[in-house]
Amino acid sequence: MDGTPAGIPATLPPLGDLQAAFRGQGYVTGEALGTALRLVVALGRPLLLEGPAGVGKTEAAKALAGVLGARLIRLQCYEGLDASAALYEWNYARQLLHLRAAEVRGERVSDEDLYAERFLLPRPLLQAIREDAAPVLLIDEVDRADEAFEAFLLELLSEWQVTVPELGTLTARSRPHVLLTSNRSRELSDALRRRCLYHWVDYPTRAQELEIVRTRLPGIDGALAQQVTDAVHTLRALPLGKPPGVAETLDWAAALVALHRGALDAAAVADTLGAVLKLREDQLLAAPTLKGLATPG
Numbered sequence: 001m002d003g004t005p006a007g008i009p010a011t012l013p014p015l016g017d018l019q020a021a022f023r024g025q026g027y028v029t030g031e032a033l034g035t036a037l038r039l040v041v042a043l044g045r046p047l048l049l050e051g052p053a054g055v056g057k058t059e060a061a062k063a064l065a066g067v068l069g070a071r072l073i074r075l076q077c078y079e080g081l082d083a084s085a086a087l088y089e090w091n092y093a094r095q096l097l098h099l100r101a102a103e104v105r106g107e108r109v110s111d112e113d114l115y116a117e118r119f120l121l122p123r124p125l126l127q128a129i130r131e132d133a134a135p136v137l138l139i140d141e142v143d144r145a146d147e148a149f150e151a152f153l154l155e156l157l158s159e160w161q162v163t164v165p166e167l168g169t170l171t172a173r174s175r176p177h178v179l180l181t182s183n184r185s186r187e188l189s190d191a192l193r194r195r196c197l198y199h200w201v202d203y204p205t206r207a208q209e210l211e212i213v214r215t216r217l218p219g220i221d222g223a224l225a226q227q228v229t230d231a232v233h234t235l236r237a238l239p240l241g242k243p244p245g246v247a248e249t250l251d252w253a254a255a256l257v258a259l260h261r262g263a264l265d266a267a268a269v270a271d272t273l274g275a276v277l278k279l280r281e282d283q284l285l286a287a288p289t290l291k292g293l294a295t296p297g
Helices: 015-024 031-043 057-068 092-104 124-130 147-159 190-194 206-216 222-236 246-258 266-275 280-293
Strands: 047-050 072-076 088-090 120-122 136-140 161-164 168-171 177-182 197-200
Touching: 015 031, 015 057, 031 047, 031 057, 031 177, 031 197, 047 057, 057 072, 057 136, 057 177, 072 124, 120 124, 124 136, 124 161, 124 168, 147 161, 147 190, 206 222, 206 246, 222 246, 222 280, 246 266, 266 280
Parallel strands: 047 177, 047 197, 072 136, 136 177
Antiparallel strands: 088 120, 161 168
16 A cells, blocks of 8 residues: 555547537537646646536546546545545445454454454545545535535645554555535535635637437427527526426427427427526526527427
8 A cells, every 4th residue: 555656647639629529428528628627637736616407527537537437436435524435435244253253263463463454444435545546536515515525625635645543554555536516505615625626617619509309309300409409598598496407408309209299399398498498487587588588390
């Protein structure tokens, strides 16, 4: 486990080729985000992606792993997440069996033997630093975790090591490519931000979102894809409780294709509205707008 992490070579292709590689993974990225992802690899620095829910922050990590041919390790954050759930746990059942077997043989078990690595259950953070080849580590929705867990991350993000009291300090074999995402449900600390590169991921432009729909649903009718994209952008201009993200755009388009709808008419909107608006209040608020957008049946 000891040793210095391997250096991070700038192995990604030029930006234009990189964007094409991401499209090959079904992910459409602009130049700014493509550059930010390149720097994750070139500089070996974590990247903090902030933006509204559903704009593709998590998908960026999946696409990067696909382009690099690296393992994706995901830590989904939530309120109450602690170090043991994110880093490691001991296999108590196996330790107990070991103790009972030793008692049968009349042997004594030392603490060093009982807390050996074979009894360790690695969780995402420990898995990431034990990989021989650098993985992509996604720390998803870090804003959902509390300040104590955020402080715990600082050692990993600055020193690329973690401390297991029974085993000591474990240093990364190969430095992970780390992406953190945040929906800004709370403000993150300055200490965490200083350790990261930063990029704001906003809703895509109409042209970008249309390309996303066509990339992810290659069989969709071009006119229908344009209608869905235009409708979603119109909906985002309304004071909705939960504006639709890119994921909802794709769900809506996929639902229309699955139901063999060739146009976004009133019947198609009524049948598929739950794919794009997930609050009853939003559906009622948007009803007049959607009625105006729907093509005559």
